Amino acid sequence: xxxxxxxxxxxxxxxxxxxxxxxxxxxxxxxxxxxxxxxxxxxxxxxxxxxxxxxxxxxxxxxxxxxxxxxxxxxxxxxxxxxxxxxxxxxxxxxxxxxxxxxxxxxxxxxxxxxxxxxxxxxxxxxxxxxxxxxxxxxxxxxxxxxxxxxxxxxxxxxxxxxxxxxxxxxxxxxxxxxxxxxxxxxxxxxxxxxxxxxxxxxxxxxxxxxxxxxxxxxxxxxxxxxxxxxxxxxxxxxxxxxxxxxxxxxxxxxxxxxxxx
Amino acid sequence: xxxxxxxxxxxxxxxxxxxxxxxxxxxxxxxxxxxxxxxxxxxxxxxxxxxxxxxxxxxxxxxxxxxxxxxxxxxxxxxxxxxxxxxxxxxxxxxxxxxxxxxxxxxxxxxxxxxxxxxxxxxxxxxxxxxxxxxxxxxxxxxxxxxxxxxxxxxxxxxxxxxxxxxxxxxxxxxxxxxxxxxxxxxxxxxxxxxxxxxxxxxxxxxxxxxxxxxxxxxxxxxxxxxxxxxxxxxxxxxxxxxxxxxxxxxxxxxxxxxxxxxxxxxxxxxxxxxxxxxxxxxxxxxxxxxxxxxxxxxxxxxxxxxxxxxxx
Numbered sequence: 401x402x403x404x405x406x407x408x409x410x411x412x413x414x415x416x417x418x419x420x421x422x423x424x425x426x427x428x429x430x431x432x433x434x435x436x437x438x439x440x441x442x443x444x445x446x447x448x449x450x451x452x453x454x455x456x457x458x459x460x461x462x463x464x465x466x467x468x469x470x471x472x473x474x475x476x477x478x479x480x481x482x483x484x485x486x487x488x489x490x491x492x493x494x495x496x497x498x499x500x501x502x503x504x505x506x507x508x509x510x511x512x513x514x515x516x517x518x519x520x521x522x523x524x525x526x527x528x529x530x531x532x533x534x535x536x537x538x539x540x541x542x543x544x545x546x547x548x549x550x551x552x553x554x555x556x557x558x559x560x561x562x563x564x565x566x567x568x569x570x571x572x573x574x575x576x577x578x579x580x581x582x583x584x585x586x587x588x589x590x591x592x593x594x595x596x597x598x599x600x601x602x603x604x605x606x607x608x609x610x611x612x613x614x615x616x617x618x619x620x621x622x623x624x625x626x627x628x629x630x631x632x633x634x635x636x637x638x639x640x641x642x643x644x645x646x647x648x649x650x651x652x653x654x655x656x657x658x659x660x661x662x
Numbered sequence: 663x664x665x666x667x668x669x670x671x672x673x674x675x676x677x678x679x680x681x682x683x684x685x686x687x688x689x690x691x692x693x694x695x696x697x698x699x700x701x702x703x704x705x706x707x708x709x710x711x712x713x714x715x716x717x718x719x720x721x722x723x724x725x726x727x728x729x730x731x732x733x734x735x736x737x738x739x740x741x742x743x744x745x746x747x748x749x750x751x752x753x754x755x756x757x758x759x760x761x762x763x764x765x766x767x768x769x770x771x772x773x774x775x776x777x778x779x780x781x782x783x784x785x786x787x788x789x790x791x792x793x794x795x796x797x798x799x800x801x802x803x804x805x806x807x808x809x810x811x812x813x814x815x816x817x818x819x820x821x822x823x824x825x826x827x828x829x830x831x832x833x834x835x836x837x838x839x840x841x842x843x844x845x846x847x848x849x850x851x852x853x854x855x856x857x858x859x860x861x862x863x864x865x866x867x868x869x870x871x872x873x874x875x876x877x878x879x880x881x882x883x884x885x886x887x888x889x890x891x892x893x894x895x896x897x898x899x900x901x902x903x904x905x906x907x908x909x910x911x912x913x914x915x916x917x918x919x920x921x922x923x924x925x926x927x928x929x930x931x932x933x934x935x936x937x938x939x940x941x942x943x944x945x946x947x948x949x950x951x952x953x954x955x956x957x958x959x960x961x962x963x964x965x966x967x968x969x970x971x972x973x974x975x
Contacts, residue, residue: 650899652853653846654857657853658853
């Protein structure tokens with residue numbers, strides 16, 4: 401499982417304040433702590449914290465790189481913000497994200513080819529987030545086809561089938577699970593599949609329980625990456641246990657400890 | 663239609679373990695691929711062969727092997743020297759039987775270990791065959807006698823690892839982590855040793871193994887699965903592997919039976935060598951990094967095989 405740590409995001413007040421006061425230490429501590437907790441990749445999202453995200457993004461990237469070599473996921477809906485991060489990033493990052501429009505994919509996949517980055521592609525187009533299984537499948541096929549045409553290897557492609565909050569769109573979680581199962585047949589070997597996990601529980605009262613239950617269900621359907629909170633120990637433990645049950649990690653009596661020190 | 667070459671991409675590597683000091687130090691591990699698949703990754707270090715030397719002649723060894731070892735079989739120091747000088751051993755694996763068979767004091771084993779080490783330039787493995795209770799008294803004395811020599815000492819098990827691990831941490835040795843042909847326990851022992859503070863590049867996995875015809879494929883599949891887990895990123899399975907080939911072969915009927923008993927099997931000398939060499943080559947293909955062997959002719963064959971499989975190193 402590829403754990404993309406979600407905590408460096410301007411939506412969180414500690415990060416927001418750190419961006420405003422240019423307090424590197426807060427960001428760097430979050431980076432190191434997430435890696436120690438089991439994050440394989442660190443998401444970097446300026447969020448609403450800065451009026452000049454194209455300045456803040458490279459500052460965040462450089463700040464993090466001072467303390468860790470961990471791969472970063474440059475997270476912004478704006479291309480120029482992604483580009484500003486790409487200019488300073490040392491290890492080819494994950495670009496988060498493109499939508500499934502042909503033109504957007506062309507632009508972003510070109511960028512991927514130029515920089516050696518990986519990319520998250522959302523199953524969303526101009527018509528918005530798909531409301532059923534078939535439309536998700538259709539958009540995922542479009543993404544896979546255009547990645548193939550542009551010579552992007554599938555180990556660098558992450559498809560995000562978009563999860564909506566369960567208190568807003570309750571049938572969607574089930575649709576997403578069924579879509580994930582079908583995605584496995586898109587290609588052999590398939591690309592990665594990722595969700596922004598915390599979205600499923602947004603605005604609910606039992607966020608952590610919903611997150612970890614949904615993560616395990618998604619993993620059973622073939623999810624192999626998630627943007628998630630590595631500080632949530634019960635979430636991490638549920639994820640590790642699911643990997644063991646799916647025979648992706650070798651069982652040992654101390655399998656929880658073993659995963660984190662991997 | 664052209665067939666596309668299918669290659670696996672791995673993301674991790676086997677730990678590199680250093681045995682011995684200075685110019686004579688040997689490095690094992692470091693693979694970024696399953697054995698010998700150079701299109702998929704690298705094997706930076708050759709698999710190595712440790713010649714098994716005993717503090718007393720083991721019971722039940724075949725005449726063929728005893729003949730091959732000739733005069734040195736009763737003199738471990740001379741045995742080790744010949745292994746280095748004439749038989750091409752990369753390391754000496756001193757196996758201790760006396761403490762359990764004739765109850766010799768730990769000090770005597772330690773003196774022998776030191777004498778053997780002083781007689782050769784190549785690195786040493788020290789392997790006690792005794793029960794836990796005896797071993798726990800033996801390890802610290804032997805480990806101290808060899809302090810700073812960066813030996814590989816074994817074995818530790820799931821229910822008896824603390825004393826040897828602590829001693830080896832103090833004296834700078836590496837540890838053989840043994841498990842009973844059980845991949846889950848194999849991982850568990852590695853975790854326990856790591857939790858003690860033993861760096862993971864000072865652990866070698868001994869999964870236990872039989873020989874050709876005696877559960878060979880079981881050990882093979884465990885070694886292979888260990889390697890696949892390593893290369894897939896499991897750091898608690900990323901230690902190099904040691905396989906005991908020589909003495910295990912001495913338990914095989916096909917090695918011990920005389921040609922009088924089974925004329926159709928051919929001369930026992932050929933069988934003896936072939937059994938050891940075939941078992942060794944099989945475990946190299948499974949991912950073993952260190953082999954312990956007995957018959958000098960079998961060692962020659964396996965070294966030739968390694969030369970052929972690793973033309974660039």
